[in-house]
Amino acid sequence: xxxxxxxxxxxxxxxxxxxxxxxxxxxxxxxxxxxxxxxxxxxxxxxxxxxxxxxxxxxxxxxxxxxxxxxxxxxxxxxxxxxxxxxxxxxxxxxxxxxxxxxxxxxxxxxxxxxxxxxxxxxxxxxxxxxxxxxxxxxxxxxxxxxxxxxx
Amino acid sequence: xxxxxxxxxxxxxxxxxxxxxxxxxxxxxxxxxxxxxxxxxxxxxxxxxxxxxxxxxxxxxxxxxxxxxxxxxxxxxxxxxxxxxxxxxxxxxxxxxxxxxxxxxxxxxxxxxxxxxxxxxxxxxxxxxxxxxxxxxxxxxxxxxxxxxxxxxxxxxxxxxxxxxxxxxxxxxxxxxxxxxxxxxxxxxxxxxxxxxxxxxxxxxxxxxxxxxxxxxxxxxxxxxxxxxxxxxxxxxxxxxxxxxxxxxxxxxxxxxxxxxxxxxxxxxxxxxxxxxxxxxxxxxxxxxxxxxxxxxxxxxxxxxxxxxxxxxxxxxxxxxxxxxxxxxxxxxxxxxxxxxxxxxxxxxxxxxxxxxxxxxxxxxxxxxxxxxxxxxxxxxxxxxxxxxxxxxxxxxxxxxxxxxxxxxxxxxxxxxxxxxxxxxxxx
Numbered sequence: 374x375x376x377x378x379x380x381x382x383x384x385x386x387x388x389x390x391x392x393x394x395x396x397x398x399x400x401x402x403x404x405x406x407x408x409x410x411x412x413x414x415x416x417x418x419x420x421x422x423x424x425x426x427x428x429x430x431x432x433x434x435x436x437x438x439x440x441x442x443x444x445x446x447x448x449x450x451x452x453x454x455x456x457x458x459x460x461x462x463x464x465x466x467x468x469x470x471x472x473x474x475x476x477x478x479x480x481x482x483x484x485x486x487x488x489x490x491x492x493x494x495x496x497x498x499x500x501x502x503x504x505x506x507x508x509x510x511x512x513x514x515x516x517x518x519x520x521x522x523x524x525x
Numbered sequence: 526x527x528x529x530x531x532x533x534x535x536x537x538x539x540x541x542x543x544x545x546x547x548x549x550x551x552x553x554x555x556x557x558x559x560x561x562x563x564x565x566x567x568x569x570x571x572x573x574x575x576x577x578x579x580x581x582x583x584x585x586x587x588x589x590x591x592x593x594x595x596x597x598x599x600x601x602x603x604x605x606x607x608x609x610x611x612x613x614x615x616x617x618x619x620x621x622x623x624x625x626x627x628x629x630x631x632x633x634x635x636x637x638x639x640x641x642x643x644x645x646x647x648x649x650x651x652x653x654x655x656x657x658x659x660x661x662x663x664x665x666x667x668x669x670x671x672x673x674x675x676x677x678x679x680x681x682x683x684x685x686x687x688x689x690x691x692x693x694x695x696x697x698x699x700x701x702x703x704x705x706x707x708x709x710x711x712x713x714x715x716x717x718x719x720x721x722x723x724x725x726x727x728x729x730x731x732x733x734x735x736x737x738x739x740x741x742x743x744x745x746x747x748x749x750x751x752x753x754x755x756x757x758x759x760x761x762x763x764x765x766x767x768x769x770x771x772x773x774x775x776x777x778x779x780x781x782x783x784x785x786x787x788x789x790x791x792x793x794x795x796x797x798x799x800x801x802x803x804x805x806x807x808x809x810x811x812x813x814x815x816x817x818x819x820x821x822x823x824x825x826x827x828x829x830x831x832x833x834x835x836x837x838x839x840x841x842x843x844x845x846x847x848x849x850x851x852x853x854x855x856x857x858x859x860x861x862x863x864x865x866x867x868x869x870x871x872x873x874x875x876x877x878x879x880x881x882x883x884x885x886x887x888x889x890x891x892x893x894x895x896x897x898x899x900x901x902x903x904x905x906x907x908x909x910x911x912x913x914x915x916x917x918x919x920x921x922x923x924x925x926x927x928x929x930x931x932x933x934x935x936x937x938x939x940x941x942x943x944x945x946x947x948x949x950x951x952x953x
Contacts, residue, residue, distance in 0.1 A: 436788075437533050437566075437568065437784075437788065438531075438569075439531055439533065439786065440787060481799060482800045483794065483795075483799055483800050483888040484687060484688075487794035487795075487888035487889075487890065488890060493619065494761065494762040494797070496762060497761070
C-alpha cells in the first residue's frame with residue numbers, strides 16, 4: 374500500500390463521520406481532482422469542506438526485513454469552517470470540538486479500515502489545532518493522524 | 526562493510542526432524558538438517574547475536590596474579606571444542622492474525638504461533654466458523670454444526686461493527702458460553718471460531734523450536750527453544766507481543782550470514798484494542814457451565830504477562846545436556862488501569878472475589894482479532910488504593926490466573942482447552 378492510498382482512504386472515511394450539524398451539515402472533500410486553490414485560501418462557501426495532507430514524510434518504523442519495510446508517516450485532515458460575522462463564536466467552537474471527535478472516532482477506528490492491505494495503524498497523532506483565516510472570516514481545523522503501513 | 530540495519534528471524538518446529546534441539550544422531554550436535562524455517566514478522570531492534578558462552582571459571586591454585594583461560598563446557602568434535610552458547614533473547618512481534626489464510630493456511634504454519642505454542646498448548650477447532658441456527662440468549666446459541674464447538678475454545682462475534690469475544694463452557698446441544706455477548710447471537714449470524722492457546726496441568730505444550738537470527742555477515746542458531754515469558758502491551762499502533770525465548774543451545778554460522786527473506790506477513794489485520802471491548806464479570810460463583818454476565822470497562826492501559834518456569838530435563842547424551850525444557854510452572858498476570866474507578870472492585874482483594882476478565886481485540890472480519898482470557902482472575906493488590914499517576918484518579922486491578930472449573934468438559938474432544946486457567950484466542 375502506498376501513502377497516497379492511505380490518503381485516498383481517509384478522503385473516503387471523513388464524509389462518513391457525522392458532522393455536528395451546527396456549523397457544518399456534512400464533510401465534503403475539497404478539490405480532490407486537482408485544487409484550483411489551497412483550502413486555506415478559500416474565502417467563502419459552506420463549512421465542512423476538507424482536505425487530507427501529508428505533514429511528515431515516511432520514515433522507517435523499525436521492522437526487520439531485507440526490503441519492504443514498515444513505515445511511519447503523519448497526515449492531517451484539515452476542515453474549513455466559514456464564520457459569518459453574525460455567527461455565534463461559542464457555537465462554532467462547540468461544533469469544531471464535536472466534529473473533531475467525530476472525525477477522530479471515524480478515521481482511527483480499525484474496524485473501518487483494517488481490511489486495507491498493509492495498513493497497520495491509523496491513530497490520532499496529537500491535539501487538533503485551529504488557524505483563523507481571512508481576518509476571522511474562516512477557521513481551519515487541522516486534525517493529525519499517524520500512519521503505520523507497509524509500502525508495496 | 527556490513528550494515529547492522531538489515532536483520533531477520535526465522536523459526537522452525539523441531540518436531541519436523543529429530544525433536545528437541547534437533548540433535549544429529551551421528552554427531553551429538555544440533556543441526557538445521559530437516560528443518561523448514563518461516564520468516565517471522567517482528568521489530569528489528571532486539572535482533573542481536575544471542576547467548577553467553579558456556580564456560581567455567583578456573584579456580585586453580587596459581588603462582589602469581591594471572592588469569593587462566595576459562596574452561597569451555599562443551600564436547601570435542603573432529604579434534605576441536607564445539608562452540609556453544611546458552612541463554613535467552615527477546616523478540617517483539619506485531620500481533621497479526623491469520624486473516625484469509627492465504628499466506629499461511631493454518632496457524633500451525635505461522636512463525637508467531639510456532640513460538641507461542643512452544644510453551645502453551647494449542648487447540649485447532651474443526652472449522653473456522655459456523656452460523657447460528659437459532660438465537661437463544663446472550664450466553665447460549667443453537668449452532669448449525671455442533672461439532673465445531675468444544676468447551677474452552679474462543680468465539681468471535683461481530684456485533685454493531687465491533688468484535689466481541691467469549692469462550693465456550695459447554696456444548697450439549699446449544700452452545701453455552703461465558704462471558705455474555707452484549708446481545709444474543711442472532712439467528713443466521715456468523716460466529717468465528719478461534720485457535721485457542723492455553724495451559725493446563727497435565728497437558729503438554731507444543732513443540733520446541735529452532736530460531737535463526739541473522740544480519741549482514743552474522744548468523745546465530747538457537748536450538749531447543751521455548752518461550753519463558755510472553756508479554757502483550759497495547760501501544761496505539763496495535764498490539765505487540767514481546768517474547769523472551771530460552772534456548773538450550775546457541776551456535777553461529779556467521780560465515781554464511783545473510784537475511785534470507787523478508788517476513789511473510791499473515792493476511793489478517795494487526796490486532797487493535799480500539800473498537801473492541803474489555804469485559805469483567807461478577808463473582809464467578811460455582812454454577813457449571815458458566816454463563817456470566819458482562820460489564821464493559823474502560824481502560825487507559827493494560828498489560829498481560831505470562832511467565833513460564835522452564836526446567837531442563839537433564840541427560841548427557843549430547844552437547845545440549847538436556848532432553849527437554851519442561852514447562853514446570855505458569856503464571857498469567859493481567860494489569861488493568863481503569864479510566865474511572867468503580868466501587869464494585871474495591872473489596873476484591875479482601876473478599877477474595879474472583880471474576881472472569883477478558884481483553885478483546887479487533888478488528889471485525891474473518892481471521893481478524895484476538896482475545897486474552899483469565900476465567901477466574903484473582904486480585905493481588907488493593908483496588909481501593911487509587912492510581913494517581915495521571916491527571917485523573919484511576920483504579921488499577923492486578924490480576925492473576927486462579928482456579929477455574931466451570932467449563933463442562935464431559936465428552937469434550939481430547940486436547941480441547943476446557944477448564945484452562947488462561948487462554949489466548951486467535952481468530953479464524
